[in-house]
Amino acid sequence: MATTTTWAPELTRAAASRRPRWRPGALPALGLVVAGVVALWWTGTPPAAGATPGGMLASFGELAGLLASALVCAQLLLVGRVPWFERAVGFDRLVAWHRSLGTSVVLLVLTHVALMIVGGSLLDGLTLWSEVPDVLARQPYLWPALVGTVLFVGVGLSSARLARERLSYEAWFAVHLTVYAGVYLAFAHQLAGGSHFVDSPVARVLWILLYAGTAAALLTWRVVLPLLEHRRLALRVSAVVPEAHGLTSVWVEGRGVATLGARGGQFFLVRFLARGHRATAHPYSLSVVPRGDRLRFTVGALGDHSSAVTHLRPGTRVQVEGPFGRFTADRATNPAVLLVAGGAGVGPVRALAEDLLARGHELVVVHRAHDESGLALRDEFTPSPRLRYVPVPGRRAQLGYDPLDPAHLRALVPDIASRDVFTCGPPAMTQAVVRSARALGVPRAAIHHEEIES
Structure with missing residues (x-):
């Protein structure tokens, strides 16, 4: 199979007509959920709860727990591949919201636990250290809640930057799967002992519907529909091509690839159904605009999974989202x-260059690499009146300067201030390009970037 490709402007233009548009419905929906939870707490809390410090603290602890439980459902839906959310917001923003909500959920869970312990100790006249075993002995259904709390905190800690730098993606993903057990345990705890649900059948039904709806959405869009799509496309690896040091292209073929409507610069969540790959799906970007029934992903050896793609065999089945x-x-x-x-x-x-050329743009491509051997796909950037390819190999220590600092970037592209700037690569490189572009007068709205991390 040939490893070079030709531009396909007609496919690019057709895909561009299907670009997503911003729809501001997601944030109001989240606000309505929060307002509904506060209303549920307010109407279900007796006035006597605020008569004592202990009762007031315990009551606010219940509110924190209710908010955490509702927000964790929203957090799961944000990355549940629900089309309405993705059309309204975009996948990148959904992931950012998911991370932010994750921090909020963990803090609310810890606040819930702390306020319930302090408030309970004041109401029961016990020390903090005595309150915990006492309440666990009197209310056995709190044991699942304790386990769920530990799981929530563990997932939160695994998402901290320091932990992510030390955990492989596979280990991080395995830890994150335990959040489903934590959600179930918290749900069971609330129905069994939550004062707002024990005494209110209506609230109980609404809470069950919230969790059942979340579970149904996750099963539909993360399990059932991907499996049906996998069966329809019947994707398989057709070739594995080494491109440069640490970079490998994986060609995939199947039926109806054109119906996916993919564009240059986008990525798929890819799961290779081979040993060592089945457990997780990883985000891999397209390195050509799809044509016919073929996709190509050029993968960098940034982690265990991406390094192992070199060992894939033609015929390996592939699932994509x-x-x-x-x-x-x-x-x-x-x-x-x-x-x-x-x-x-x-x-x-x-x-992306393929798409931009098809749309009539004039391009300069600056390609950074540690050395000449790292300039993967360089032969595919064929110079033309509308494309200038500028390879910049060499480490900064060897060059004696940073080729992406404002002065040197302006020397490479004198009219940079009148251009849109797209950059994709390691975080340090991306941040350097963004800083230099801003210093050289490129408006923030004209700078577009994605980072490549392990």
Whole structure:
């Protein structure tokens, strides 16, 4: 199979007509959920609860627990591949909201536990250390809640930057799966002992519907529909091609690939159904605009999973979800565009260049690499009147300067201030390009970036 490709402007233009649009319905929906929870707490809390400090603290502890339980459902829905959410917000923003809500959920859970213990100790006239075993002995259904709390905190800690730097994606994903057990335990605890549900059949039914609806959405869009799509597409690996040091292209073929509507710069969640790959799906960007029944992903060896793609065999079945991402040609507003790629970021930049050329833009592609051998796909950036390819190999220590600092970037692209700037690569490189572009007068709205991390 040939490893070079040709531009396909007609496919690019057709895909561009299906670009997602911002729809501001998600935030109001989240606000309504929070307001509903507060109303449930307010109407179900007796006035006598605020008569004593202990009662007041315990009551606010119940509110924190209710909010945490509702927000964890929202958090799961944000990454549940629900089409309405993705059309309204976009996958990248959904992931950012998911992370922010995760922090809020953990803090609310800890606040709930702390207030319930302090409030209970005041009401029972016990020390803090005596209150915990006493309440666990009197209310056995709190044991599942304790286990659920530990799971929530564990998942939260695993998402901290320090932990992510030390955990493989597979280990991090395995820890995150335990959140479903935590959700179930918290749900069971609330129905068994939550004062707002024990005494109110209506509240109980509404709470069950909230959790049942969340579970149904997750099963539908994360399990059932992907399996049906997998069966329809019948994707298989057709070739594995080494491109450069640490970079490998995986070609995938199947039926009806064109119906996916993917564009240059987007990514899929890819699961190779082979030993060592089945457990997790990883985000891999397209490195060519899809044509016919073929996809190509150019993968950098950034972790255990991505390093192992070199051992995939032709015929391996592949499951994909997507496409996702807004690193696309329709975001460019200027006729001239600067693309800056580094490492595995050359894949999405190469596909994006294809789309931009088809739309009539004039391009400069700056390609950073540690050395000449790292300039993957360089032969596919064929120079033309509308495309100038600028390879910049060499480490900064060897060069004696940073080729992406404002002065040197302006020397490479003198008219940068009048261009849109797209950059994709390692975080440090991406941040350097963004800083330099801003210093050289590029408006913030004209800078578009994605980072490649392990």
